[in-house]
Amino acid sequence: MIGRLNHVAIAVPDLKAATAVYRDTLGATVSPEEEQPEHGVSTVFIELPNTKIELLGVLGEGSPIAAFLERNPNGGIHHLCYEVPDIKEARDQLLKEGARVLGSGEPKIGAHGKPVLFLHPKDFCGTLVELEEA
Amino acid sequence: MIGRLNHVAIAVPDLKAATAVYRDTLGATVSPEEEQPEHGVSTVFIELPNTKIELLGVLGEGSPIAAFLERNPNGGIHHLCYEVPDIKEARDQLLKEGARVLGSGEPKIGAHGKPVLFLHPKDFCGTLVELEEA
Secondary structure: OOOOEEEEEEEOOOHHHHHHHHHHHOOOEEOOOEEEHHHOEEEEEEEOOOOEEEEEEEOOOOOOOHHHHHHOOOOEEEEEEEEEOOHHHHHHHHHHOOOOEOOOOOOEEOOOOOEEEEEOHHHOOOOOEEEEEO | OOOOEEEEEEEOOOHHHHHHHHHHHOOOEEOOOEEEOOOOEEEEEEEOOOOEEEEEEEOOOOOOOHHHHHHOOOOEEEEEEEEEOOHHHHHHHHHHOOOOEOOOOOOEEOOOOOEEEEEOHHHOOOOOEEEEEO
16 A cells, blocks of 8 residues: 655754754755645755655644654654555555544645645554655 | 665564554565564564665564663654765764764664664754665
8 A cells, every 4th residue: 555655754843953954964955944834834855865854843833743842852753654546545444454544534635735644653653654645 | 965765763562563564554565574683673674665664673682672662662763764875974074063973983784784873863853863874
């Protein structure tokens, strides 16, 4: 079912400082910062030859990464995103296998403009998994 | 400096159960389990089209992932591994930038038979970073 690793998301307390670490210390190519008010985050993408790292900073009140950053004040890896060819087919198969899909179970439009779903960390080795329709 | 994301490592309390999640629930291609006594872990690789997920299970006493699993009993993402063309050149440049290299600072031979180094999580957005000479 799962295909490419679309991205690894890292939540960070200071998006500008984290961007500088990847751009200046690690010498990677970074995208401009983008505010995503409908997702409560600002994003910077680190463009690697085979995949992307998504740096996530808090935007506004009630950001979905605020509680994670309280538990991980230096930042940390927030989720992995795998591509699937058909998100509803993937969801139905996962539910049949007994895996838990977060929220309403209906795909939402994610930060890349494509349908996404999140899966329960306890069912996937303690990692939050995002599925994105490729 | 950094190139491809070589792998994402996930430490898990039960390697066989985690392998089944990736093989059966997520439908991915998994490698046979391999014991790496010199690293204190057993490994299974999930082969994705563009990169790998490395599942790490405890092997023997004093495993380097034992403390992590005590803090994260369901498992969790342990580190990210980026490829670099020359590991000693990368290390020297990172030290010049003020980043901390773990251990003696001398590259060791990692689980793939290539020289590796680990960088301090506090200097890299709260994530443990492995560099591997490509």
